[in-house]
Amino acid sequence: MARTPVLSGDALTPDEATATVRHARWQDYFQLLKPRVMSLVVFTALTGLLAARTPIHPLLGAVAVFCIAVGAGASGALNMWYDADIDAKMRRTRGRPVPAGLVKGEEAATLGVVLSLLSVMLMGMAINWLAAGLLAFTIVFYAVVYTMWLKRWTAQNIVIGGLAGALPPAIGWAAATGHAPLNAWLMVLIIFLWTPPHFWALSLYISTDYAKAGVPMLPVVKGAKETRRQILIYSLVLIPICVAPVFTGLGGWLYLAVSGLGGLVFLTLAWRVFASTAGDAADPRPADRDLYEVGETAEKRGKPVGDARHARNLFAFSILYLFALFAALLAEAVLRLKVLELPL
Numbered sequence: 013m014a015r016t017p018v019l020s021g022d023a024l025t026p027d028e029a030t031a032t033v034r035h036a037r038w039q040d041y042f043q044l045l046k047p048r049v050m051s052l053v054v055f056t057a058l059t060g061l062l063a064a065r066t067p068i069h070p071l072l073g074a075v076a077v078f079c080i081a082v083g084a085g086a087s088g089a090l091n092m093w094y095d096a097d098i099d100a101k102m103r104r105t106r107g108r109p110v111p112a113g114l115v116k117g118e119e120a121a122t123l124g125v126v127l128s129l130l131s132v133m134l135m136g137m138a139i140n141w142l143a144a145g146l147l148a149f150t151i152v153f154y155a156v157v158y159t160m161w162l163k164r165w166t167a168q169n170i171v172i173g174g175l176a177g178a179l180p181p182a183i184g185w186a187a188a189t190g191h192a193p194l195n196a197w198l199m200v201l202i203i204f205l206w207t208p209p210h211f212w213a214l215s216l217y218i219s220t221d222y223a224k225a226g227v228p229m230l231p232v233v234k235g236a237k238e239t240r241r242q243i244l245i246y247s248l249v250l251i252p253i254c255v256a257p258v259f260t261g262l263g264g265w266l267y268l269a270v271s272g273l274g275g276l277v278f279l280t281l282a283w284r285v286f287a288s289t290a291g292d293a294a295d296p297r298p299a300d301r302d303l304y305e306v307g308e309t310a311e312k313r314g315k316p317v318g319d320a321r322h323a324r325n326l327f328a329f330s331i332l333y334l335f336a337l338f339a340a341l342l343a344e345a346v347l348r349l350k351v352l353e354l355p356l
Contacts, residue, residue, distance in 0.1 A: 036119075040109040044092050044120050045085030045127075052334075053084040053180045059338045060181030060199055062345040063262060064188040075138050076187035080180055083131035083147045087176070089124035090155035093117050095163070098225040104218060124155065135187070143187040150179045164226070167233040174207030175200075181338075195262040198253075199341070205250040206334055209243045209282060213327035216240070216291035217320040236291030243326070247282035251275035254337060267340040274333045281326040288319030 057080040061073060068076075092099070092110050100111035109115040128151050136144030158173030166172075181199035182192045212230055215222060216239055219231040231239045254271045257263035263271070 036109070036115050040114045041119075041123065043109050044089040044115060044123060046088030046091070047085075049088060049177075050081055050084045053177070054081045055335070055342075056199070056203065056338050057081075057180035057184035059342045059345065060184030060196060061188045062184075062349065063181075063195070063199070063341055064185045065345065065348060066188045068188045072139060073188070076135065076143065076184065079131045079135040079139070079144075080147060080183055080187075082127050083135075083151050084180075086124045086127035086131060087151050087154040089120050089127065090151075091159045093120035093124060094155070094159050096120075098164075098227060101225040102218075102221040104221055128155075139187045140190050142190055142192070143183050146179060146183045146186055146192070150176050150183065153179075165228070167228050167230045169228070170211045170230075171208050174204050174211075177207060178203035195257065195260055198257055198260060198262060199338075202250070202254055202257075202337065203334070205246060205253055206330065208246045209250065210327065210330040210334075212239050212243050213285065213323045213330065216285070216323040219291060231291050236289075239291060240286045240288070244282050244286040247279055251279055257341070263341060264344045266344055267337070270336050270340040274336055277329060278326075278333050281322070281329055284319075284322045285326050288322040290319045290321075290323040 054077055058077055061068070061076060092108055095105075096108075096110040096117055099105035099108050106112065110117055110120050128148075132144050132148045132151070135147050154173070154176035158169065158176055162169040162173045178200045181203070182196045185196035185199075186192045215229045215231050216236060219229065219236070222229040223232045230242060251271075254275055255268070258268045258271070
């Protein structure tokens with residue numbers, strides 16, 4: 013699919029032109045790094061680093077996590093540069109720094125490249141080159157394979173591209189130990205399988221945004237019914253994998269309780285999405301309002317919205333579930349390190 017990058021010479025809408033009157037602030041450049049995504053990456057990477065149960069100097073551990081955070085930010089900046097054309101067409105993303113005209117496209121690209129090189133080289137020289145190699149692969153996979161190819165080419169973009177967001181625990185583990193065993197990849201697999209139902213639940217009620225931007229998300233290409241079916245299938249595969257760390261020694265009783273009980277809730281919500289009409293019809297301005305206000309507001313206006321609330325419920329809970337899983341692993345890892353009297 014052809015694209016037109018939004019660079020300094022591109023024509024801007026009147027609103028975008030007005031936005032360029034002020035100079036870019038440091039907050040605009042920080043937003044290029046996708047801080048909310050970065051926070052999740054840091055959290056899962058730290059979990060992987062501590063779950064390895066291997067002594068690592070606190071300073072080196074901090075450097076490793078810093079490199080992973082910078083690498084995630086670099087990926088975000090490159091993504092925002094390349095996707096500025098489609099971001100400008102979507103209500104959810106048109107306020108981002110590049111499509112809004114706050115930061116030039118070439119500045120975002122330069123920032124992404126510089127931070128990529130910095131993070132990978134620092135990781136390699138200060139920690140080890142396996143962790144650096146995994147970090148480099150993650151950046152390239154997200155910025156090139158997913159952003160420049162998969163996202164605009166296939167409805168499986170989220171499935172395959174999800175590997176980039178799933179790798180931080182393995183990078184953290186490799187930073188601590190110099191290798192990445194089965195348990196490290198089990199954490200990767202959890203995030204990898206979690207990504208499709210999480211994003212497809214979101215796409216069910218903002219599919220009009222994706223269609224307008226020409227992004228072949230599953231609801232746009234295959235329809236809402238098939239998307240609901242795929243959400244259920246992936247959820248049925250995901251939950252047993254989430255419980256698996258208990259049997260490999262990675263997770264303990266706390267993790268078992270969180271993964272088991274949370275998994276039942278996840279499956280219940282996924283089934284409700286499957287049995288609903290979520291995505292069959294949507295409010296024409298879904299991204300302009302609060303997560304739970306969309307359907308209610310649309311219904312008051314007499315617009316058919318299907319059972320969008322079920323998709324919204326699953327999307328919201330999926331974030332909580334992933335956070336709870338890794339919080340349990342992190343808590344158990346910290347307790348075990350203290351019992352073993354290993355330095356944190």
